[in-house]
Amino acid sequence: MTNQKEGSADTIQKEMESYLGIRSIDELFEDIPPSVRLNRPLKLPAAKSERDLSLYLDEILSQNLPVTSFLGGGAQFHYIPALVKEVITKPELLNAYTPYQPEVSQGMLQGLFEYQSLINELTGMNVTNASMYDWPTAIAEALLMCRRLFNNRTKVLLPQSIHPDRLSVVENYLAGPKISYELISFNKETGELDLEDLRTKMNENVAAVYLENPNSFGVIESEAATVSRIVHEKGAKLIVGVDPISLALLEAPANYGADIVVGEGQGLGTPLSFGGPYFGFFSLQYDRKIIRQMPGRVVGLTKTKDGTKRAFVLTLSTREQHIRREKATSNICSNESILAFGAGVYLSLLGANGLRKTAEYCLKAAHYLASEINKLKHFEAPIFKGQFYNEFVVRVTKGTMAEVETRLVEEGFVGGYTLEKCHPELGETAIFCTTEMHTFEDIDRFLKVLRKIDKDLGGGA
Template sequence: MNRYASNNPFIPHNEEEIIEMMQNIGIRSLEELFRDIPGEFVISKEPDFEGPLSEKEMIKQILSIASKNMTFPKLQLHIGQGAYLRYVPAVVKEILRRSEFLTSYTPYQPEASQGMLTALFEYQSLMAELLGLEIVNSSMYDWSTALAEAGRMAIRLTGKKKILVGRYVFHQRLDTLNTYIEPMGGFIKEIGYTSDGKLKVDDLKQSLDDSAALYVEYPNSLGFITQNIDELADIVHAKGAYFIVGVEPTVLGILKSPGEIGADIAVGEGQSLGLPLSFGGPSLGIFACRDDPKMLRNMPGRLIGMTEDVSGVDRCFAMVLQTREQHIKREKATSNICTNQALMAIGVAAYLALLGKNGLRELAEYILTLTSIAMKKFAELRFVKIPLQGIPHYQEFAYSVSGLTASQLLKKLLEKGIIGGFNISELYPEFGESIVTCFTEVHDLRSVENYVAALTEVVAK
């Protein structure tokens, strides 16, 4: 009997049907469908699985396999670069598990429950206050797609094709931006930095005439704050372009909001606001813009609006302006992203409400202080070199170790139980064999001391 055939009601084809389909497409065996796969990757016989197992035996075996995984807290994690290890309060976890919110698919009907719509409106309101911009959608997939949609929006609004990008933007976000704007004829041009952490203003001015927007990150992927970021909005607006700011939201506990520095559009990653890490997700794309009718009509994503019910007395909520989205012809929609991260947005709203202004400020101050302490301790090691050391850094910074490549350094740190950071030697060769390391609220002074001790041992060997 053909091993792909089955009489199981959940597997749709029996032996005769499979033979008929093979004859119809001119093959004698199903293996012919896979002949393009190199032979060394093909399993030639049935896997020798144990079993069947009882539920108890199966769980025991799965736990045994899972115990081989090495991650936090077994390892000290410092990798960062857009996905950060955060402390997730128990209250946030409980709210995310509530059956009122935890649905199999994101609610997208205009008549979605008032509880869900109210929670999403709260998310929009909290993020608007945090970002200093009036209009916030109820989430995109992640930072990368939010940036990509911001680029497309700027191109639509200006009719210009070039997006200027400050150097040291995380490369995967740039890749996504390029993928999204290329079909529109869009392209990216990079603007460099001076040795004291300022965007090169002369290069910026020379490139702005035919540009739709300038995008900078706050802080960038090396962890430092662009030192002349307050000057950029006026320069960009003078040429009729849009100023897009990508922000790590926890830093807004202590720094000016994107709106206060003149941003037209703000994007970012909401995972930092009380969401866990799990194989690269779940993420939450933040997207906000100024209260401008043209921008409102061109922005992507869902918007929750406040209105009155049929009695005209009670307040209620509804999805609004949906003709911008997937509810019209695809080629006329502002975005082909036809879903969002509603559950994660509710988690972020719960986190921000729990922390409040003071809590967010304390969180940001803690991370800033710990980052500064770590940089100072690392700099005291004679074999460590830290570029841009005199510039304020938040959460991340780059460094290199004499005599070791970035790959060698990361491998040796892993042997000491530390995931040391992210290799940037190919992305930014001007810094040599460097990695970017990260410190968040889950770390403390002992974490810094352990890391420094591991570096000393690595070099001693």
């Protein structure tokens, strides 16, 4: 073919068409229905110089409204030490995929091994994989894993309080293998799992029960050990979903009998960015039979061929994608290794003491905010009597939560995650959240606005 520098664009195109054996480029797109093809140039503005484009983008960005967010619902704004980004963006490490060549990837593999070890410490488990795509897919893969362990069991149980986005992903995963599910009610007074409903729905056809602790309402499941006992009496597996930072204060799931622990790792050094990227973690207790059904990649420690040095490698790879699809334990190829690596850096920098201080601040700030909101005439917080960590549900008793949210945005705040669609039975409610990024000055400014809104609703000063 002609060198790209020679001849006109038309000449080069004709040579390419001749080489491919086609009459025109349109033949390459015959599989696309004509009704959805665009047969005209894109309506784009004239090209700009780099300088003019930079000024144009600055003008657009200047329209953004800076706000302080108290939005709950699982995506949380935590402080990220500068060193996390500095480490994970080093050229020799910046790879979003698990390395398959251990001889040239010892740094990345060691970082992932350390990450696995740190998650094990938090959860109390002894095997963690090198990350999942996100929390919802980690839940779904855990449920599929339990189904594989019990050929004769075709049902799983999920909490009614589960976040609707997580439930949506799980439903998609369960549809293919025809696994049925039922929702376990929550106690309307405490917000915790309804134990009587769990007992009623547990039987020998249930492969697994999924429990969140804290749950999506922010409520801590004080009867987690009882849930574990009920589940195991029927021979099923208990999967527990957690906020990893909360484990600096709360009991490790392994201590109350969790078989599998999953969760969202975004809070461990990953910034919020319009819904992603996130990463999920997946941990369990070692068992030769069970670990071979575990999804995702696992980094193990071994020795070099001559036995003189330690080495890190992917282990038990025959469980995974590089065998026949129908024999693989997981066919989701996407994972988030670089974010998991960053989580290991984050946890190493904070240490046990730093992580505990972070969790304590989150809890203290949330309880202060809830107690002050509850003093307002037309607000109730929290609406459940169960203990909570750093998220809690607020109810407005006059007007609508949507109206409150609109007022808050006008004053420079984002309020809670509204529950109108997923839990209409709770009334005008929303999930609020605090982290170490909220100073008490921020909270007081937020409360000042809420007091003004309460007054306008007829609550007085």
